[in-house]
Amino acid sequence: MSEKKVEGNFYKNRQAIECVKDYLIKSNYYQIDNAEIEKEKLVLDIFLIDKNGYGDQKTIYIKENNLLLKNNKDVLNKLGISKRLNAIYFQYDSGDPNSVGIVYSIDGKKPVDDQLVKLTPLKEKNWYFYIEDCHKGDIECGT
Secondary structure (H helix, E strand, O other), X not given: OOHHHHHHHHHHOHHHHHHHHHHHHHOOOOEEEEEEEEOOEEEEEEEEEOOOOOEEEEEEEEEOOOHHHHXXXXXXXOOEEEEEOXXXXXXXXXXXXXXXXXXXXXXXXXXXXXXXXXXXXXXXXXXEEEEEEOOOOOOOOOO
């Protein structure tokens, strides 16, 4: 998927994406591997870190009465949504070797991720188009 098409999809679905982004920023979860809308609930696959630094994967269901999310669940469920380090990723297309999407910087700094091979700022503050190389670092191709 081209940069222009990804950016166009972002603007078309911006309200729903911003809604998910705002919720994930407020959450205290260290890492969210996937977020999707299922019926009336926001479903998160989260990675919890305990006081000893050990991690555990868990799926949680959050009742979400937000009409915007419900009305856009088909769009949101097509995205690979994750929260890693200082950023929230909305992956539009994945493949071997590259994945593309948009990313929001939580702290206002450029997203930090070993897999990023291209990062282009959008007009909106803290939003970027990205390309990720799935052969670099810990992510798998096509996820």
